[in-house]
Structures are given as C-alpha cells and as structure tokens.
Amino acid sequence: MAELFDLVHDVVHFYPRLHGPQPRFVIVHAGERLLPELSPMLGLYAQRKLGGRGIEFRLGARVSKATAEDITLDSGETIPSRTLAWTAGNRPNPLVQQVMQPPFAVEPTMQVPGTPGLWALGDCARIPDPTGGVYPPTAQHAIREGKAVARNIAAVLGGRRPVPFRFGGLGVLVSLGHRTAAGEIGGRRVSGFLAWVLWRSVYLSKLPSVEKRLRVLADRTLDLVFPRDIALSTKDDRHA
Ligand SMILES: Cc1cc2nc3c(=O)[nH]c(=O)nc-3n(C[C@H](O)[C@H](O)[C@H](O)COP(=O)(O)OP(=O)(O)OC[C@H]3O[C@@H](n4cnc5c(N)ncnc54)[C@H](O)[C@@H]3O)c2cc1C
Structure with missing residues (x-):
C-alpha cells in the first residue's frame, strides 16, 4: 500500500484533468493491528507513518464481497474502489x-x-x-x-535418523514508502530511513550477479536525486 501510495502521488501531476477528491487508500486487515510479524511497537509505528499520509485502516475487518466498483466488508460497510490488491493468502497447489x-x-x-x-x-x-x-x-x-x-x-x-528442522530466522524488514521502513534484525528493532537503507541493501545483496547489483544500485542512486522514472505502456497512442 505504501508503494502504491507513493506511485500514485508521484504521477498524479501528469493528469492535470484529474480534479476533485484525492485518491483514497484503505487497508483492510483481519488482525487488530498492522504487521503482526513485528513487535507491537513497530506495528504501531507503521500505522502512524501510513496514517499520517492519509491512508485509512479498517482493522479487525474482512472483505466479504468485491465488485468492479466497490468492496463490502463483513461489517456491512461498502467502500467504493476501482483497484483492489488482494494479499490475504492463496490456496494450496x-x-x-x-x-x-x-x-x-x-x-x-x-x-x-x-x-x-x-x-x-x-x-x-x-x-x-x-x-x-x-x-x-x-x-x-x-x-x-x-x-x-x-x-x-x-x-x-544412509540408514541414519533425520533431524528436526531448526532455524531462528534472520529478521523481518518492511518498506513503508517515503524512504522509511520498519523491522527487526537479530532481535533489534529498526525503523525510519536507516531501516529503509537496510531493506534496500538486503534485497540488493540477493540479486543474482555483480552486474545486476551494480545496475540496480546505479538506478537506485539516481532515484535519490531524480523523480520516479515512469513509463505508460498502452496500445492506444492517444494516451502515450
Ligand atoms: C509477493 C510476494 C512477496 C514475498 N516477499 C518475500 C520476502 O520479502 N521475503 C521472504 O522471505 N519471502 C517472501 N515471500 C515468500 C516466498 O516467496 C516464499 O515463501 C518462497 O518462495 C517459498 O518457496 P517454495 O520453494 O516453497 O515455493 P515457490 O518459491 O513458490 O516454488 C515452488 C515451485 O514449484 C513449481 N511448481 C508448481 N507446481 C509444480 C508442478 N506440478 N510440477 C513441478 N513444479 C511445480 C512452481 O513453478 C515454483 O517454481 C513473498 C511471496 C510473495 C508471493
């Protein structure tokens, strides 16, 4: 949602004919707080950051119906929506x-x-x-x-006994947009710009070759000083 929010606000000035209400962003979450994977403190930090930008929350709520025009929550509330990003799980193969x-x-x-x-x-x-x-x-x-x-x-x-799987986890990092992130690494809580730099560095280190890492690093460094690099691909030239 944070990324979607940043994208929309970075490109909205390309659409001067879009007047009226600002785009609306609503997170519907079945849990009572955001990011249950993180400590309550970081979950609240994320909620404060996103809420401060105008992102709305419906916590402890589930989507019971979705159409091309709106979504309905189990509370009966209907939210007008043309874009629905569903991240609430999948089903087994x-x-x-x-x-x-x-x-x-x-x-x-x-x-x-x-x-x-x-x-x-x-x-x-x-x-x-x-x-x-x-x-x-x-x-x-x-x-x-x-x-x-x-x-x-x-x-x-080889005729030996298998052993139970044991792994403590390395940590969790989540980007919150606007160059902020929150996370826990090795039991330590991190948030803000430092967490965002860490988040980017971790994903950079996961890229498969030095060449890819350098290309992405150069792109991301340019991103710090230039506006978002966007392209609209459409078959209809009138919108190009
Ligand atoms: C959008 C998204 C973001 C995520 N972000 C993170 C993250 O930031 N950090 C993190 O740690 N995890 C993340 N995850 C979770 C992570 O991707 C999965 O937990 C991980 O990939 C699971 O690995 P897997 O090998 O079990 O399954 P998969 O990676 O899904 O691999 C299963 C493979 O089996 C193949 N397959 C399916 N059916 C058959 C068949 N019949 N015959 C042969 N092959 C078949 C599939 O094509 C696939 O290649 C994310 C997941 C999603 C969807």
Missing part, C-alpha cells in the same frame, strides 16, 4: 492437495506423516517450530528447509 491432507502439517523433520518417502517443505508445509507454532512461509525459511531436507533424505538413505 492441486498436486499438494492430492498427496497431503489439510492442514498440511509435517513432522519436524519435514516427513509427511503416514507416507514414507514423502517430504514437504516451503510454502506447502506446516513445519512445527520448537515454540509450538509453525515456521512462517518465507523465502529465508524455504531456502534453509531445502538444504535441511536434502541432508535428511541423505541420512535416511
């Missing part, structure tokens, strides 16, 4: 549904109960963690689960 039963829980070793030789990991498995919860479906976990499951399969083939 049909193949996974064929071979595993909901809720797709596996052993801590990532073995599928009742099916010897079948292993599940990443987004398609609920892997128990030592605190009684389950590991979150994120890439930082999936990458490590992949290595752990390979070691476990080799162990079983």
